[in-house]
Amino acid sequence: MNNGLMIEVADLTKRYAGRAAVRHLSFQVGRGEIVGLLGPNGAGKSTTLRILACYLPATSGTARVAGLDVFRDADEVRRRIGYMPENNPLHPEMRVREYLKFRARLKGLGRRQSRERVGVVMEQFGLTEVGRKLIGHLSKGFRQRVGLADALVHDPEVIILDEPTIGLDPSQIRAARQLIKDLARAHTVLISTHILPEAEMTCHRVLIMHEGAVLAEGTPEQLQQQMSSGGQIIAEIAAPLEELRACWQQVAEIESFEVAPAAGDFFRCSLTPRNGADLRPRIFTLAKEHGWRLRELTRNQFSLEDIYMSVTRPDEEEEA
Amino acid sequence: MTRPYLTLTRRELTSYFVSWTGYAIIAGAAFLMGLSFVVLLDKLRQQPSPTPVTELFYATPFFWLILLPAAPVITMRLFALEKFSGTFETLMTTPVSEVQVVLAKFTAALVFYLVMWLPLLACIFTLRYFSNDPVALDPGAIAGTFLGLLLLGCLFLSLGCFASALTRSQIVAAMISFAGVIGLFLASFLLDRAELNTGWLAQAFYCVALVDHMQDFAHGVVDTRPVVFYLSFTAFFLFLTFRVVESRRWK
Numbered sequence: 001m002n003n004g005l006m007i008e009v010a011d012l013t014k015r016y017a018g019r020a021a022v023r024h025l026s027f028q029v030g031r032g033e034i035v036g037l038l039g040p041n042g043a044g045k046s047t048t049l050r051i052l053a054c055y056l057p058a059t060s061g062t063a064r065v066a067g068l069d070v071f072r073d074a075d076e077v078r079r080r081i082g083y084m085p086e087n088n089p090l091h092p093e094m095r096v097r098e099y100l101k102f103r104a105r106l107k108g109l110g111r112r113q114s115r116e117r118v119g120v121v122m123e124q125f126g127l128t129e130v131g132r133k134l135i136g137h138l139s140k141g142f143r144q145r146v147g148l149a150d151a152l153v154h155d156p157e158v159i160i161l162d163e164p165t166i167g168l169d170p171s172q173i174r175a176a177r178q179l180i181k182d183l184a185r186a187h188t189v190l191i192s193t194h195i196l197p198e199a200e201m202t203c204h205r206v207l208i209m210h211e212g213a214v215l216a217e218g219t220p221e222q223l224q225q226q227m228s229s230g231g232q233i234i235a236e237i238a239a240p241l242e243e244l245r246a247c248w249q250q251v252a253e254i255e256s257f258e259v260a261p262a263a264g265d266f267f268r269c270s271l272t273p274r275n276g277a278d279l280r281p282r283i284f285t286l287a288k289e290h291g292w293r294l295r296e297l298t299r300n301q302f303s304l305e306d307i308y309m310s311v312t313r314p315d316e317e318e319e320a
Numbered sequence: 321m322t323r324p325y326l327t328l329t330r331r332e333l334t335s336y337f338v339s340w341t342g343y344a345i346i347a348g349a350a351f352l353m354g355l356s357f358v359v360l361l362d363k364l365r366q367q368p369s370p371t372p373v374t375e376l377f378y379a380t381p382f383f384w385l386i387l388l389p390a391a392p393v394i395t396m397r398l399f400a401l402e403k404f405s406g407t408f409e410t411l412m413t414t415p416v417s418e419v420q421v422v423l424a425k426f427t428a429a430l431v432f433y434l435v436m437w438l439p440l441l442a443c444i445f446t447l448r449y450f451s452n453d454p455v456a457l458d459p460g461a462i463a464g465t466f467l468g469l470l471l472l473g474c475l476f477l478s479l480g481c482f483a484s485a486l487t488r489s490q491i492v493a494a495m496i497s498f499a500g501v502i503g504l505f506l507a508s509f510l511l512d513r514a515e516l517n518t519g520w521l522a523q524a525f526y527c528v529a530l531v532d533h534m535q536d537f538a539h540g541v542v543d544t545r546p547v548v549f550y551l552s553f554t555a556f557f558l559f560l561t562f563r564v565v566e567s568r569r570w571k
Contacts, residue, residue, distance in 0.1 A: 081413070089405050108415055
């Protein structure tokens with residue numbers, strides 16, 4: 001029925017009062033994957049997750065979870081999804097165990113079954129000691145765990161977490177990431193984040209979203225490779241300027257170049273290769289032939305951060 | 321089918337009693353009831369009266385002073401607070417239908433409202449215990465009074481639910497429902513002002529004359545017209561609430 005695909009989004013569009021928050025979005029998530037939606041605030045991540053969690057209807061397009069349409073089979077989809085919204089809203093006046101039991105019952109678990117599952121998730125997230133505490137009195141890290149425990153209490157196949165590490169301190173963030181990674185063994189996880197290292201560290205696959213559309217997609221390594229293949233080569237060479245220019249013009253693999261004076265009698269050359277070729281050995285040979293002094297030779301490796309910045313930059317310049 | 325409804329009703333009801341608001345409402349209502357009881361006893365001491373005690377109680381100004389603000393204060397947090405804190409999203413992403421949510425919140429508010437009126441029963445029984453006069457304490461009149469309270473409560477609380485569903489702010493919700501409740505209360509006086517005795521307009525004005533209805537109920541007279549009026553308007557406001565909650569899912 002779902003040939004291993006747990007989430008299928010096809011041509012999804014959501015308009016709010018004329019403005020499109022999500023436009024023609026399509027992506028798929030396979031069983032057992034952790035996929036991260038990465039993008040600046042306002043890129044349409046939360047809207048996408050809300051549509052998948054059957055909170056908002058899409059304007060057009062379809063979204064399926066475990067082969068079920070999120071609009072027509074909303075209740076069945078809700079049963080299969082564990083969803084934690086942004087900022088993890090909870091009832092502060094309830095006690096941890098009471099809250100989780102209430103949530104389990106709402107999600108359709110029987111009396112005995114809910115007691116059992118609440119015990120399991122409280123154990124899993126280390127909440128056993130605070131079971132009788134009021135949620136309002138818990139620290140943010142514990143509240144986050146309560147939110148995650150709630151998302152998992154009915155043992156859903158798909159877990160959707162909107163900004164799961166927002167507002168946590170670094171050690172809590174690390175703990176939360178580990179929890180998310182552990183989930184992937186038995187569940188399919190879709191998270192949204194605007195923090196790069198988080199996507200880089202926790203996700204098998206990253207979708208970079210911008211203005212409601214996916215701009216780039218792949219594993220963190222793939223994205224890195226894709227972007228680095230066009231990478232510039234930086235060489236700092238001490239040589240007569242005219243000679244350098246003439247030489248770069250002759251090399252066929254160099255599409256364009258820039259030469260700028262650097263400290264000492266060196267020039268900093270930025271070379272853009274044709275077809276993503278790696279020119280470093282060639283430059284070294286050239287330098288040796290001409291008797292130039294070479295003090296730096298690097299090829300730009302893009303981190304996910306550079307990719308993210310380059311992909312989302314146009315928007316930021318507009319805002320500035 | 322009914323399980324989420326019961327679970328939700330229980331949660332809503334407990335949340336009245338774990339926060340100070342619930343106790344504050346009950347304390348305020350009990351204080352005003354006590355005051356009116358004192359006024360009532362004072363009146364009776366000066367001049368014995370043949371009218372039922374419940375009707376005398378109704379005649380004290382405190383009755384509407386309790387009833388009118390109670391509904392907005394009880395219902396203001398139902399939807400507004402959940403929307404404000406974001407728990408509305410966690411609630412609506414569970415397999416619970418909008419009808420269940422609306423009905424559960426309304427039921428919880430109604431139960432709390434009835435609990436709030438319990439001191440009145442205590443007052444009546446105190447009077448009965450010390451006066452030993454079964455005539456003054458007609459069980460029919462007591463039942464009528466409570467039926468009236470229940471029906472008025474249904475109407476005002478459903479109006480409050482609707483107001484709360486409209487906004488994220490509890491204050492705004494309370495304002496809207498208070499305006500609605502006061503509006504309905506003032507409409508009662510249209511009948512007197514218009515000085516009409518016959519015709520369809522008089523009939524229509526009689527339908528919304530809450531003060532007159534309550535007077536009859538407190539007297540032990542149950543007219544079906546007001547009963548139908550209250551129940552249908554309650555259903556109407558609950559339907560509106562349902563539509564507002566559901567509107568999130570309109571395309």
